[in-house]
Amino acid sequence: xxxxxxxxxxxxxxxxxxxxxxxxxxxxxxxxxxxxxxxxxxxxxxxxxxxxxxxxxxxxxxxxxxxxxxxxxxxxxxxxxxxxxxxxxxxxxxxxxxxxxxxxxxxxxxxxxx
Amino acid sequence: xxxxxxxxxxxxxxxxxxxxxxxxxxxxxxxxxxxxxxxxxxxxxxxxxxxxxxxxxxxxxxxxxxxxxxxxxxxxxxxxxxxxxxxxxxxxxxxxxxxxxxxxxxxxxxxx
Numbered sequence: 001x002x003x004x005x006x007x008x009x010x011x012x013x014x015x016x017x018x019x020x021x022x023x024x025x026x027x028x029x030x031x032x033x034x035x036x037x038x039x040x041x042x043x044x045x046x047x048x049x050x051x052x053x054x055x056x057x058x059x060x061x062x063x064x065x066x067x068x069x070x071x072x073x074x075x076x077x078x079x080x081x082x083x084x085x086x087x088x089x090x091x092x093x094x095x096x097x098x099x100x101x102x103x104x105x106x107x108x109x110x111x112x113x114x
Numbered sequence: 115x116x117x118x119x120x121x122x123x124x125x126x127x128x129x130x131x132x133x134x135x136x137x138x139x140x141x142x143x144x145x146x147x148x149x150x151x152x153x154x155x156x157x158x159x160x161x162x163x164x165x166x167x168x169x170x171x172x173x174x175x176x177x178x179x180x181x182x183x184x185x186x187x188x189x190x191x192x193x194x195x196x197x198x199x200x201x202x203x204x205x206x207x208x209x210x211x212x213x214x215x216x217x218x219x220x221x222x223x224x225x226x
Binding site: 004031033035040041042043044045048050055056058090092097098099100101102103104105106107108 | 145146148150156157158159160163165166201203205207212213214215216218219
């Protein structure tokens, strides 16, 4: 069983469209994250959620709206897509944010905006 | 602002060699440091987690050390194999481990 799963794996869309990426973890973790990996392979945190509550919003444009319907799911909705949004988006989870536990990553969603 | 640097950016060695990957960070106020590997087109696989109070962690042929005061960590890989070829990323947990700050990775190639 996949611990952290994301759908879709690939997403190609045009500028101006709205799209969503879904993430689910079956590890029973309390904390979930979204990261963005740009074309230079640099990984950067976007959001952190703990028990469905937003705890970190790393100066991400408000076109990006995360939603956590329950603590096993953290979805990412992006409005009015721009060329610069093209990247690989990774979801991750950890048992909590105490610092005592590893973060586990999903396989990534490669978003291409044309 | 925490910054994480990994040197070298790329490394190519023959199979069987022992090697060391380096990671440095600017602010010693970290909760933990985590080493990951990333295979092309894939997600990240956690290799080792070192708590801020620890000096090292070992898993199989991998050994990671942490020197918080000097802002450095090393990942030692013994008896390298072609299957070790990947990009290795280090990341430090800050702000109550609510986020990881990543280095840009070392792309490792092990030649048969």
